[in-house]
Amino acid sequence: MNRPRVRLLDVAMRAGVSPAAASMALNGRSAGNLAPTTRDRILAAAAELDYTPDSVAQSLRRRKTNVLGLVTDAIASSPFAGRLLAGAMESARTRSYVLVIVDANREPDNEVIAIRELTRRRVDGLVYATMGLQHLPVAPHTSLPLVLANCWSDQPVPAVIPDDDRAGDTAAAYLTGLGHQRVAMITGLVGSAGQRRTRAFTERSRDAGVDPLVHVIDADWSVTAGYHAAWTLLTDDTGAPRPAAQRPTAVWGVNDRVATGVVLAALRLGLEIPRDLSVLGMDDQEELADCLVPALTTLALPHRELGEAAVSRLLDLLDNSGLPVPADPQRLECPLVERASTAPPPSAG
Amino acid sequence: MNRPRVRLLDVAMRAGVSPAAASMALNGRSAGNLAPTTRDRILAAAAELDYTPDSVAQSLRRRKTNVLGLVTDAIASSPFAGRLLAGAMESARTRSYVLVIVDANREPDNEVIAIRELTRRRVDGLVYATMGLQHLPVAPHTSLPLVLANCWSDQPVPAVIPDDDRAGDTAAAYLTGLGHQRVAMITGLVGSAGQRRTRAFTERSRDAGVDPLVHVIDADWSVTAGYHAAWTLLTDDTGAPRPAAQRPTAVWGVNDRVATGVVLAALRLGLEIPRDLSVLGMDDQEELADCLVPALTTLALPHRELGEAAVSRLLDLLDNSGLPVPADPQRLECPLVERASTAPPPSAG
DNA sequence: TTGTATGCGTTATCAC
DNA sequence: GTGATAACGCATACAA
16 A cells, blocks of 8 residues: 655656656656657656655755745634635645644744744745734734735735725615615724724715714623613613614624624514614624524625635735735725625615 | 855854764754764854754655644534644644645545645645544545544544533533423434434433433524424413423523524523523534523533544654554543523522 | 756764 | 765756
8 A cells, every 4th residue: 555655766767768857847847858759758657657746855956845834813712713714725725835824822922933933844935814803013023925814014014804994885885775764883993893894884874864873882892792782772761672763773783793682682672683673793703693593694704815815915925026015905895695684674665 | 134044054064063963963862972062062053043954854854744734624614613723733733743734625526636735745644624523434545644533434544523422411410410300402313423412311311310302303403493493392382482380491402503592482482591491502612602692501512622632643643653543433522611501490499 | 859967954874 | 972975856057
């Protein structure tokens, strides 16, 4: 079963040529150097022997490993990790790269160690990805080509992040487009994501002629926070449900957890979703948004695309290191994922 | 910034010795070969120059890359992927290995291609991990050392999977231990996981003197399925809630999604959790179990440990290829994660 | 058009 | 105890 590896030399001998000739043929450099007939003989020999070049030797010689390093701040604890990694791997694969992934486990020291190790392993470039959107006061320090995913820094290093402005636009356009006139947003204002979403949502709603009620919660964008916020929105001072005419017909939660809280509160209050209340989420959190009853309409955080774009960007950089680094991060659209928790308002029905 | 790499030769020259001597010193093979004084001189030189050995060259020479391949059937679409990967990476890191992860994206062809590619890259061993527990009719074909994670095959290849029998035991012991006398399980019987959980739960409950009501749902272990099952359990023929004495005081859902459905149904019926009904889940699904209100008590699928154990096992195999392969998969405990959805029954209160 | 010689950075063998 | 020398598998510059 474990027969000896077949080397380039073996192929060359079988074809009756020198290793150099075999190398050229197999690397497509035969034009102008090799007679087509010998080239074919070499290729045939390689095929017969089932030759596969040894990457390690190639790497040493070419000074290029075709390996990318991907270091993350915390892979374990995020429901989005898988998507980003899958996207990154996919991009790498199509250009015959492979990924070595290292989790820093929320320890900055580990990041430094990881980068050192990957450098020693001679990876061709680095992606640094955070699982939550983050501004980096200082980008990871390395002499290798670097791209940031889901985070950005003020230094001139290329970055790819979600477009929260457009997300706010999309949400507002969708809800007002459905005909909703009394619209609320439950949001937090810490961090650029919440701020951008909120501002864009507000402005775009006003453009459409509706003035949204913005209910601000604190830093904790949790189910519980959403639940309580919704409770406030949907009941009066005595704790009784407000009459239909006095409550919003649609609510946008700043993320799916908050939106889940809204659904739970509505359920508790005997409100039917989406008949009595449309609920829109954000993030398309795996196994939450599409698990609810009814399934949550939401805007997807483009994590797969983030991974794809970051790697793609990095490989472009490797191919052409002269590429200019744009001052601003590249922003990726958050597409609407329409499910069952939204509908036109009763009046518009 | 991008100063030339410092090679072993540089260190040797600086210390005034041969590269061979430098190599010995740096690899700890100086005993009996090098004078302690020259050894120290070499080490000092290396430190001053900040020398780090080139892994690629080492790999070529040692015929060992210290890289492990991890191929998964579908990384993107699972909320557990992160945990397993993090565990695997952690295990690898502590033994100075690194992981190349490839996602086959549910395509068997891709698995073959991935294994071929990883073999070409000279990884030292392979882990094959599935995101859902699976029996493999035939293990992935490779001449490399291989360990299975979260799946197993009849061929003699080492495997690590969760211990569903013990999970059933734990669930039964926990619920009966709390004092519940009328206990139900909502389960599916397709696949070994559901069967084992159900059988163990039933037997262990009976040992404790309670005969559980087993409600079988179909292949789809979804929130919706759990919702409907719970509805059946908690209402009578007319759709009205059963009186307290006629309904279970505790329900175990075969997974967290099903348990979520139970919570939703109970909420809808005006039942208070855990006062009127204890709900126990299974899997500890990230961002679902701990997002509910109240947070779900559940049994954790040990995905991190699965990753850790698989890599650890593989490395043991590499260190000592004579290790015997046990006939049965190694089974890892699913620990109870106690949160807020369970309590003693009203009568026992 | 083909083949030869050399080097990538490291380690292991074997004379000294 | 120490230090040349060869080899790992491949690719390239250059000579034939």
